Amino acid sequence: MPVKRMSQLGVPIGVVAIVVMLVVPLPAAVLDLLIALNITIALLVLMVSMFVHRPLDFSAFPALLLVLTLFRLALNVSATRLVLLDGFAGKVIDTFGHFVVGGSLIVGLIVFAILLVIQFVVITNGAGRVAEVGARFTLDAMPGKQMAIDADLNSGLIDEDQARTRRAEVHAEADFYGAMDGASKFVKGDAIAAIIITLVNLIGGFAVGVGQMGMPMGEAVTTYSLLSVGDGLVSQIPALLLSVATGLIVTRSTNDRDMGSDIIRQIMANPMPLRVAGFGALALCLIPGLPKLPFILGGGLMLVASARAGAAQEAATEQEQTEQAQIAAATDTPELLAAEIQVDPLGLELSGDLIDLVDPRSGGDLLDRVKSLRRKIATDLGIVAPPVRTRDNLQLPSQTYAIMLFGIEVARGEAPPGTVLAIGDFLGSLSGQPTREPVFGLDAKWIPAELRSQAELSGATVVDRASVITTHLAEVVTQHAAQLLGREDVRMLVDVVKRTHPVVVEELTPTQLTLGEIQRVLQELLSENVAIRDLVRIFEALSLRATRTKELDPLVEAARQALSGAIAAPYLVDKALHVLTLDPQLEQQILETLRAGEHGMTVALDPESSHQMITNLAQLSANVENQNIRPVLVCAPQLRAPLRRLVGPIVPRLAVLSYQELIGAEQIRSEGVVTVDAHLAVSA
Structure with missing residues (x-):
């Protein structure tokens, strides 16, 4: 059998x-x-x-x-x-x-x-x-x-x-x-x-x-x-x-050792308790009438164990000092000094009381999460983010972390030790420090970790400190993905495509477009939160358009047209797209004021009309988002790029799509029309 x-x-x-x-x-x-x-x-x-x-x-x-x-x-x-x-x-x-x-x-x-x-x-x-x-x-x-x-x-x-x-x-x-x-x-x-x-x-x-x-x-x-x-x-x-x-x-x-190894290792970790126990056993020999041999054997065994534990501790200390001396001796080499003066593309700085987040001995796994963040960014955006340099900064206020981009702080948040972040609408009954969720600005509260179960029972979403920091870092990388895409990154992406589609790459570069021109197109796509994962279709579209022009806007629009289904997909809700449109007279007025500039076509509306249009658009977009709907602004293809340059700095979360990019939407629901007469005509 x-x-x-x-x-x-x-x-x-x-x-x-x-x-x-x-x-x-x-x-x-x-x-x-x-x-x-x-x-x-x-x-x-x-x-x-x-x-x-x-x-x-x-x-x-x-x-x-x-x-x-x-x-x-x-x-x-x-x-x-x-x-x-x-x-x-x-x-x-x-x-x-x-x-x-x-x-x-x-x-x-x-x-x-x-x-x-x-x-x-x-x-x-x-x-x-x-x-x-x-x-x-x-x-x-x-x-x-x-x-x-x-x-x-x-x-x-x-x-x-x-x-x-x-x-x-x-x-x-x-x-x-x-x-x-x-x-x-x-x-x-x-x-x-x-x-x-x-x-x-x-x-x-x-x-x-x-x-x-x-x-x-x-x-x-x-x-x-x-x-x-x-x-x-x-x-x-x-x-x-x-x-x-x-x-x-x-x-x-839970541990990675058996019980016997744990007991011996933890008892032998400090020689002082063993030494005190040994001398205490020997002192009992002074009591009249007690047998001497058992206590002498027991105390001697404890003293021998303490001597071995002390020797092991001294050896570990000497090894640590030797390693530190070697590191200190090597810190003034030209190579290390050159590395020190280089600016890291991405950095994460922690105040002194947040070091436990990166200390594995205290359960900190922030470094592992930050490393794994690169895989998620590659999957979502199609770029390989640079490694994140994590270090402590004693000049930061307590409970604070800062996210650095090319040596400049671009975001900051708090993560009080011993707490978790509760996100929800009914947090009044929980004791803690009110705050705002750093990515979406939702009402939140830092509560003691022991209140986690109570917060979850009240319907709140509870997130640990490491997840808050990692999510905030991911949002910053997404917002600045265009700046993080360097020339070497573009070369690497081109080489990856060349392994599977050599003809596409050979036709595009360097005969039609240089790496710098391809980089500018990809940066423009990333600046508008368009993923560049489908590089094959992007390169094919660029190759066709580059035979007629090498201007940035037409190249970007060609790439967007190739990705039109993927561009509209994130904004679909049950295959319906919620859109904002421009008043026809306003759209015609903008078309008449288009001017060629150093960075492409720009809108040259008079300051009063421009300010009124952007103000009304921002208010209408906010009203729609308050209904848990993420709208998009839809306009004519020739207006899309210049209109995005105009409204992007004021309403950064509002995507601007052309009529040709609405592929995949079975329903188009108008959420409002932007006018220049200080009135908003909202659809029923």
Whole structure:
């Protein structure tokens, strides 16, 4: 039979055999074998629970605990049957009844009672309480963990597969601790059953010995009581091992080492406690009457351990000082000095009290999130963002971070330690520091981290500090993507396209357009939040238009026409596009005032009309956005570029599309018409 098939059938067959044991008598030899197997399995489970790195690595433990408890109770029933019928239950129980407790009934009962107290009062109650609290806290923390996974996914730190895996782990953890809460009740019930079974054996054995076997009362008490105590001790030893294993599992924290390595490493981390304990043990030798040798051995062992821990600590300190000296000696080399004077395209500066966000020892994962942000930007915009230089800045106010672009601060925010950001409309009942969400300007509040569950129950969206900073950084990169696209980046993108579409690249550059001209077109697209992922279609469109003109505006419009479906897609809601339009007279007036400039065509309206149009457009756009609708301004193709240059600095979030770029919209819903007579004609 294949091994996989045996593993599938082994446990079900074993459970059925356990049930059979409850009703079918077993020979004494078979009982001896099963008792030895029971003790061995319990010892194995204890060892496995000590060597796992995290509780979920032994997720089958609750079910295994139930099976082993049932197995032990079945052995109790079989042993009781043999004790009462034959006055003999195998050599294992007989040895425990005579040799282990010295043949003394009183000693056996005392040892049995002590084992019960250790298991029932100490280990079982403690493990049950820890399992109950762990299950409660795990269930309470599930919404927050799910939000953290969603935040990591949105910030680009993880992909869909990793998010799916982490969600499965969260559910598995909740199921495990819930199962452990119930499994701890099995252990407690097993301890109670052991007491009852032992009492039944004592009373029943005495009655059988005197009433049926005709034994004298003293002989009956000695014979059956020793067998009952032996049976109790045999069953309590594996029960105690499983109780300890239960306690180890529920009290184990997640780590990348086994329990033994954790204990030794943490005890040996500081030599001072070991030294104090050693001298304290030696000082006990001064008390008259106490034996000297045990305390001398114990204290000496502690002092030797402290010496080894101190030597290891000194070696680590010397190594750290050597590394720091090497770094300091190399800081004045020409290469490093040249690197220091270079301006980083992207930078993130943190105040001194935010260093925990980048310290892995305190759970900080901001650096990993920032690194993963580049993948998300590449997916969304089609550019490879430069690495983000993260450093501390003691000149920043406390709780503050700053985002730098080419050495210049372009954005700033706050992330108070020990808090999370709650975003929503009903935050008045939560204590905290009111603020604004840095990307969309939504009402928010920095609340203590322990109020996270309460905020989520009130309907607020809760985001941790690292996600806030990462999202803010992503928004800044998106807004300044055009500035971040350098000449070397364009060369790299062209080379990538050339590997799969060599003809497209060979036709476009350098015969028709230079890298600089291609860069200007791509920068113009990025400045209007148009992704440049589809470089093949962009290059094909540029190649066709470049045969007639090399002016920037026609080239950009050609590329936009090739991407028209992708341009309108982000603004579609249920395949409907919400648009703002210009009054026909105003549109005609703008057409008549177009003038050629250094950077393309510009609108030369008189200052009063221009100011009135932009003011009305900004007000109308704000009114529509207050309805949770993101409108676009639609105009004639020849007006699109100059109109964007006019309104872009005042209304940066408003996209300007031409009539030819409305591909994919099944419905066009007019949200308003912009006029120059200080009145807004809003459609019904």
